[in-house]
Amino acid sequence: MPIRDRESPTTPAGNISMPFTECDRLHRALSDCHRRIPAGPPRQAACRHLNRSLAECLVGVACPDESEAVRSLCSSGGTALKRQQCQQAQLSLAVCLSSHQLQSSTP
Structure with a gap:
């Protein structure tokens, strides 16, 4: 991402x-x-x-684990499996970041 x-x-x-x-x-x-x-x-x-x-x-x-996964899996092209893993890692990172946004917006 x-x-x-x-x-x-x-x-x-x-x-x-x-x-x-x-x-x-x-x-x-x-x-x-x-x-x-x-x-x-x-x-x-x-x-x-x-x-x-x-x-x-x-x-x-x-989101250290999710960030590292995106960095390693999405750094270059690759097989269909690697692209799928990259997309999953991006989704996991987005969910992690969203959870932090929700935490900071609640009183």
């Missing part, structure tokens, strides 16, 4: 609470990038790699 490279123009990185301390360094770097570069295409281009790295870190910490 690909991770989106898009940044939300209305939510600066500095306003997001970081639930996973493992990703603090990347979060600080992305926040610094947002502070240094004005909003718009230049910021999107300059901060893209940090945004992607932070997203991958958060996904990897929240």
Whole structure:
């Protein structure tokens, strides 16, 4: 499952609470990038790699087994069986991430 490279123009990185301390360094770097570069295409281009790295870190910490399965099974083409396993791994990752979203949205 690909991770989106898009940044939300209305939510600066500095306003997001970081639930996973493992990703603090990347979060600080992305926040610094947002502070240094004005909003718009230049910021999107300059901060893209940090945004992607932070997203991958958060996904990897929240759902480590599922994330690793997607990384290993979906990294290249292969047999019909490998493609099927990749799709199953992507679904498992989506379910895991959804469960974390539901946990954080309940009071």
